[in-house]
Amino acid sequence: MHTPSPVYNLDEDDESYVPYIPVVQRRQEKLAKLSSLGVSSDKNNSRKVQEDLDEREDAQREEEARREKARKERTLLLEAQEVHSKKAAEDSKKTAGEKAQEIDAEILEAIRSRRKLASDMELAQGIQYTEPLKTSWRPPRYIRERTAEQDQKLREKYHIVVEGEDIPRPIEHFQDMKIPGPILEYLRSNRIINPTPIQLQGIPVAFSGRDIIGIAFTGSGKTLAFCLPLIMMSLEEEMKLPFIRGEGPVGIILCPSRELANQTYDNVVTWCSALAKDGKYPQLNSLLCIGGISMNEQSHVFNKGLHIVVATPGRLIDMLEKKRFTFNNCKYLCMDEADRMIDLGFEDDNQRQTLLFSATMPKKIQDFARESLIKPVLVNVGRAGAANLDVLQVVEYVKQEAKMVYLLECLQKTPPPVIIFSENKNEVDDIQEYLLLKGVEAVAIHGSKTQEERRYAITSFKSGAKDVMVASGVASKGLDFNDIQHVIIYSMPKEIEDYVHQIGRTGRSGKTGIATTFVNMNTPEQTLLDLKYLLLEAGQKVPPFLSTIEDPRAAQTRSGSITGCPVCGDATLYYPFLPLNSKPFEMGASQSKSDSPDEKVFQSETPISFSPDVVNQLADRLDTPETTPERQSILDAHIRARIRDELEHLKRDEATVRQEIEQALEKENLDRETTMAGETLTSSSEEGGSESTTGSVKNSAALLGDLEEIRAKIERHQSNKKSTEYPEVEANGAAVADCYRKNKDQPLLCVSEVTKFKAAVDRLEQASHLQFHLDCYF
Numbered sequence: 037m038h039t040p041s042p043v044y045n046l047d048e049d050d051e052s053y054v055p056y057i058p059v060v061q062r063r064q065e066k067l068a069k070l071s072s073l074g075v076s077s078d079k080n081n082s083r084k085v086q087e088d089l090d091e092r093e094d095a096q097r098e099e100e101a102r103r104e105k106a107r108k109e110r111t112l113l114l115e116a117q118e119v120h121s122k123k124a125a126e127d128s129k130k131t132a133g134e135k136a137q138e139i140d141a142e143i144l145e146a147i148r149s150r151r152k153l154a155s156d157m158e159l160a161q162g163i164q165y166t167e168p169l170k171t172s173w174r175p176p177r178y179i180r181e182r183t184a185e186q187d188q189k190l191r192e193k194y195h196i197v198v199e200g201e202d203i204p205r206p207i208e209h210f211q212d213m214k215i216p217g218p219i220l221e222y223l224r225s226n227r228i229i230n231p232t233p234i235q236l237q238g239i240p241v242a243f244s245g246r247d248i249i250g251i252a253f254t255g256s257g258k259t260l261a262f263c264l265p266l267i268m269m270s271l272e273e274e275m276k277l278p279f280i281r282g283e284g285p286v287g288i289i290l291c292p293s294r295e296l297a298n299q300t301y302d303n304v305v306t307w308c309s310a311l312a313k314d315g316k317y318p319q320l321n322s323l324l325c326i327g328g329i330s331m332n333e334q335s336h337v338f339n340k341g342l343h344i345v346v347a348t349p350g351r352l353i354d355m356l357e358k359k360r361f362t363f364n365n366c367k368y369l370c371m372d373e374a375d376r377m378i379d380l381g382f383e384d385d386n387q388r389q390t391l392l393f394s395a396t397m398p399k400k401i402q403d404f405a406r407e408s409l410i411k412p413v414l415v416n417v418g419r420a421g422a423a424n425l426d427v428l429q430v431v432e433y434v435k436q437e438a439k440m441v442y443l444l445e446c447l448q449k450t451p452p453p454v455i456i457f458s459e460n461k462n463e464v465d466d467i468q469e470y471l472l473l474k475g476v477e478a479v480a481i482h483g484s485k486t487q488e489e490r491r492y493a494i495t496s497f498k499s500g501a502k503d504v505m506v507a508s509g510v511a512s513k514g515l516d517f518n519d520i521q522h523v524i525i526y527s528m529p530k531e532i533e534d535y536v537h538q539i540g541r542t543g544r545s546g547k548t549g550i551a552t553t554f555v556n557m558n559t560p561e562q563t564l565l566d567l568k569y570l571l572l573e574a575g576q577k578v579p580p581f582l583s584t585i586e587d588p589r590a591a592q593t594r595s596g597s598i599t600g601c602p603v604c605g606d607a608t609l610y611y612p613f614l615p616l617n618s619k620p621f622e623m624g625a626s627q628s629k630s631d632s633p634d635e636k637v638f639q640s641e642t643p644i645s646f647s648p649d650v651v652n653q654l655a656d657r658l659d660t661p662e663t664t665p666e667r668q669s670i671l672d673a674h675i676r677a678r679i680r681d682e683l684e685h686l687k688r689d690e691a692t693v694r695q696e697i698e699q700a701l702e703k704e705n706l707d708r709e710t711t712m713a714g715e716t717l718t719s720s721s722e723e724g725g726s727e728s729t730t731g732s733v734k735n736s737a738a739l740l741g742d743l744e745e746i747r748a749k750i751e752r753h754q755s756n757k758k759s760t761e762y763p764e765v766e767a768n769g770a771a772v773a774d775c776y777r778k779n780k781d782q783p784l785l786c787v788s789e790v791t792k793f794k795a796a797v798d799r800l801e802q803a804s805h806l807q808f809h810l811d812c813y814f
């Protein structure tokens with residue numbers, strides 16, 4: 037059978053025929069459609085976005101232009117004010133401690149980031165010198181044969197403190213230092229006969245090729261201590277093989293100001309000329325390398341070999357960059373007033389001796405220097421940063437608007453020459469102008485004056501043609517003018533080190549001088565505190581407005597984080613360095629008796645406490661007393677005078693206390709008798725009869741505790757065998773103990789009497805403690 041073939045009706049459904057499209061294909065088509073729709077909407081979107089962006093860019097551009105315009109219109113002053121107020125707002129949120137920490141961190145970071153005093157070549161080649169420079173100098177035999185104890189005795193005699201390995205011996209006479217005869221003669225003709233303490237230890241150290249950190253007070257002869265070794269080293273080199281053009285320098289002395297460099301250069305030239313004068317020794321050539329002068333003027337020096345360069349950092353770096361000279365032969369680098377380190381980036385690989393000298397040297401710089409130098413010797417005459425004791429320091433409160441007028445009055449304290457310091461250049465000009473108007477022969481010097489003006493000011497003042505020099509900080513470091521009688525600090529510098537340098541322009545090389553400082557509301561409190569401590573340390577009078585300033589850090593002392601006595605660490609005592617009852621110098625009528633700071637301090641019942649800094653300063657001071665026996669005796673006299681005053685006060689106090697105690701006891705007995713009599717008379721049950729008594733007396737147990745404490749103190753005081761050497765203190769102690777014993781069995785004292793009694797004993801203990809240590813050390 038035949039199966040019919042399928043019939044397809046092609047015509048019928050032709051129109052409505054929809055060919056089959058697989059699902060996958062359909063989905064793809066749909067997706068394509070959707071995505072094409074999407075693209076077009078994306079296109080629309082992106083156009084929109086682009087427009088937005090353009091708009092935004094335009095707005096930004098406009099804003100930028102507006103800001104630029106505003107920036108141009110704004111003065112620097114406004115910007116500075118803004119930055120300042122922003123910083124002030126930030127600062128106000130910080131505590132004093134945080135601020136101090138920040139400053140410390142900044143200093144440390146600055147120091148850390150500086151390279152050590154090694155040359156580029158040394159650093160690149162990894163060369164590290166570990167031994168000091170070798171020199172041919174040796175002290176005479178009799179000095180070499182001295183024992184270490186003898187050396188130490190000599191140092192003690194001159195109050196020199198040394199630190200370091202294998203320290204060269206001190207030498208008491210210039211002749212024994214093997215200094216050439218012509219120089220010795222020249223020094224003698226200028227009344228430089230015997231070395232000062234910094235010289236008698238510093239020069240042998242430098243002659244031996246050792247690195248040195250030399251610290252000694254202002255005007256104590258540091259310049260000679262570092263110039264002489266360089267002259268000797270140059271002489272030796274020149275005598276070995278004469279220098280020719282392009283050779284040298286042998287050494288360099290870096291100074292912080294042009295004026296100081298000039299002065300040091302003059303000294304070097306004079307000493308070198310004295311050396312060459314009789315033809316026995318060659319002429320050594322020196323170059324002054326400072327800003328503000330044309331180096332071509334010194335082309336004659338460049339034409340010969342160069343031995344010594346005295347420079348300020350900026351010009352020196354400039355000269356090195358221009359390769360006017362190199363450090364290929366440089367063996368000696370000295371930084372005068374080295375309380376700021378600089379990095380010169382030497383490019384040679386010479387071994388070199390480094391010397392740092394200053395009257396003030398922050399501990400951090402000392403530490404850094406010790407790390408950077410090779411087996412350095414620290415020669416310390418007096419505490420770094422301490423004021424020269426030959427300067428009488430007077431601090432006066434003068435209102436800002438009254439300063440100028442008072443200045444005239446102040447100038448009459450001494451005859452000329454007088455230096456007036458101000459921190460502000462405009463103020464320097466104003467003061468000079470005012471003085472000139474008043475007929476005072478005054479010159480002025482500050483950083484904005486031309487080199488010619490600066491030179492004129494210095495020379496006319498030095499020669500005595502002008503009586504007064506008004507100066508900004510520029511002239512404060514190192515400048516040595518003849519016999520300045522009086523330094524007036526018109527505006528107190530912020531840094532106490534600067535103050536030390538400024539007052540140090542007077543009282544030089546053993547002479548005495550006066551420094552008057554104006555302070556007022558504008559002086560920052562921290563500066564005033566530093567000043568107060570410095571005055572205390574130097575045994576000077578502290579005016580009332582300074583003595584009442586509280587040290588915020590003192591709270592730390594009270595909280596026990598700082599020990600009381602810097603010598604023995606007795607934490608039970610606050611260490612009132614001195615209650616200032618003495619007047620080492622009488623300064624006429626500048627202060628009336630009624631507002632004497634001394635009384636104010638003494639009246640205060642709370643012991644004076646000191647900041648860590650001061651405690652350290654005191655410790656340093658006790659460890660490193662002053663230089664010469666004369667200075668020592670001045671210091672001793674001041675301190676002893678104060679202690680005597682303190683003891684007098686104590687005695688007076690004690691007598692009053694005793695009298696008051698007796699009166700209190702009498703009153704007590706009387707009250708008791710009256711009460712008892714009243715009780716007997718009334719025979720009533722009233723218990724309020726003795727209320728007046730019980731109200732005024734302290735609980736017996738507590739009182740006994742107080743008395744026990746007093747007794748323990750007195751016993752401790754008396755059992756201190758060494759204190760028996762001080763009969764005054766001892767007698768006082770005995771008197772108080774007696775008073776205690778007398779009242780021991782009748783512990784019904786008024787609370788206020790006990791408090792007074794305790795305070796007297798405390799003060800007695802402080803005084804005896806103080807005297808004990810001072811006597812041990814001074």
Ligand SMILES: Nc1ncnc2c1ncn2[C@@H]1O[C@H](COP(=O)(O)OP(=O)(O)OP(=O)(O)O)[C@@H](O)[C@H]1O
Nearest residue numbers: 228230231232254255256257258259395514516545
């Ligand atoms: N051995 C000495 N005997 C007497 N006078 C000296 C002696 N040495 C230096 N002098 C004189 O002492 C004065 C001060 O010296 P110098 O300028 O070197 O002091 P300084 O310690 O560098 O002071 P400053 O810290 O202020 O720079 C100078 O006039 C100097 O001539």
